[in-house]
Amino acid sequence: MxxxxxxxxxxxxxxxxxxxDDFRVVDDAKVPTPRGPGRAVDAIVxxxxxxxxxxxAVGVGAPGPVSDGVVLTAPNLPGWGDSxxxxxxxxxxxxxxxxxxxxxTAGTVxxxxxxxxxxxxHLLGVWLGTGVGGGLVLDGRPYRGASGAAGELGHVPVRLDGAQCGCGLRGCVEAYAxxxxxxxxxxxxxxxxxxxxMLDIAAAAGKQRLTAKVWSRALDDDDPLAVAVFAEAVAAAGAxxxxxxxxxxxxTVVLGGGLTERFGKRLTGRVLAATRAHLLVADKPLRVAVAELGDDSGMVGAAALALDALG
Ligand SMILES: [Zn+2]
Structure with missing residues (x-):
């Protein structure tokens, strides 16, 4: 073993x-991410x-485009500048x-x-969180593209001149979902x-942010703004x-991330319907499933890639 x-x-x-090597997690630990790549390396070691x-061997999933083991940019990691x-x-x-x-990509793997x-x-992984991430497996292999940036579903444009996205572009999936x-x-x-x-629900729950739990409560109450914004998110993700x-x-499409874990099959059914509205082959067999590994997807996928590299 x-x-x-x-x-x-x-x-x-x-x-x-x-x-x-059966992809079972036999031991795990969590530490806060320190500032800067030097201290992050020390923490991982x-x-x-x-x-x-x-x-x-060691496999690492990192938040940014990765090419040949080099993290090119990582705006979500504190204190990481150049590659x-x-x-x-x-x-x-x-x-x-x-x-x-x-x-x-690691989560998708x-x-x-x-x-x-x-x-x-032939699989797409979609991670619905603060942003929208994506990963691809094509012809039975993880697909990285020319520079390690493949799978960025969150920045596929779904509306010309649409809403401003955090990336600086307009009309991206992430700008809605x-x-x-x-x-x-x-x-x-x-x-x-x-x-x-919605803001009252968040305040009553002591939440600064509109968490998946806040969304769940507002949608259960048929809050009109929550229903409208959520419907637009589903439509954008589907497109x-x-x-x-x-x-x-x-x-196959696997949906993961906080919102998915909260809503499960309710969400996958709606996303599948929103997707079907735009499919060229309307009756194409397409499976939309909820991620099964929860928060462990990325860790297990990174480990699987390290195992594969051992041969
Ligand atoms: Zn974008």
């Missing part, structure tokens, strides 16, 4: 797990060593084989090998006098997914 370390390097926490001597040769720096410190992958995407060779954008839309509409109880399916002839 071979065990490897899977690492999910996030903006807030680094999650690390010891994963066996310490966490890998704490897992014990059985670690044969960072993360795989090489970890190899030098640990003396172990190291693979580094974009986190959305996790679901493909051990979760809701098993059995598909990312939780940060949805919250901005709600706040602006509330300020403009649209009736909604973006349909663009990917029409372009790439995919057979």
């Amino acid at each position: 071979t065990s490897v370390a899977g690492v999910d390097l996030g903006g807030t926490n680094i999650t690390i797990g010891l994963v066996d 310490a966490a890998v060593r704490a897992l014990g001597a059985d670690v044969a 960072v040769p993360l795989a090489q720096r970890l190899r030098d410190s640990l003396g172990l084989p190291v693979e580094v992958e974009n986190d959305a 996790g679901e493909w090998r051990a979760g809701a995407g098993r059995g598909s060779d 990312g939780r940060a954008s949805m919250e901005r839309t709600v706040r602006l509409a509330a300020e403009a006098g649209r009736p909604t109880a 973006g997914i349909a663009a990917a399916v029409n372009l790439l002839d995919l057979d």
Whole structure:
């Protein structure tokens, strides 16, 4: 039995797990993400060593485009500026084989090998969180593109001259279906006098942000603004997914992230209907499934990539 370390390097926490070759997480730990790449490398090295001597290799999912083990940009990691040769720096410190992958791609690989995407060779992973991430498996292999930036479903345009996206472009999927954008839309509409109880629900729950729980409560109450903004998010996600399916002839879409975990099959059914509205082959068999590994998708996927690299 071979065990490897899977690492999910996030903006807030680094999650690390010891994963066996059946993709079971046998031990895991979480530490806050320190500021800057040097201290992040030190934190990962310490966490890998704490897992014990059985670690044969390390896989890391990082939030940004990754090319040949180099993290090109990582705006969500505190204190990361220029590109960072993360795989090489970890190899030098640990003396172990190291693979580094974009986190959305790693999550998609996790679901493909051990979760809701098993059995598909043409898979899109969609991560609905603060932003919208995406990852691709094509012809049975993770697809990274020319520079490691493939799968950016969140920045597929779905409306010309549409809403401003956090990336600087207009009309992106994320500008409608990312939780940060949805919250901005709600706040602006509330300020403009649209009736909604969403901000009150958040305040009563002691939440600064409109969390998945707040959305769930508002939708259960048929809050008119929540219903409208959520419907637009589903429509935008469906249009973006349909663009990917029409372009790439995919057979499976796995939806993950906080909103998906909260809404489950209710959400997948609506997203599938919104996708079908734009499919060239209307009766094409297409499966939209909820991610099965929860927060572990990225960690397990990174570990799977490290196992594959061992041969
Ligand atoms: Zn964008």
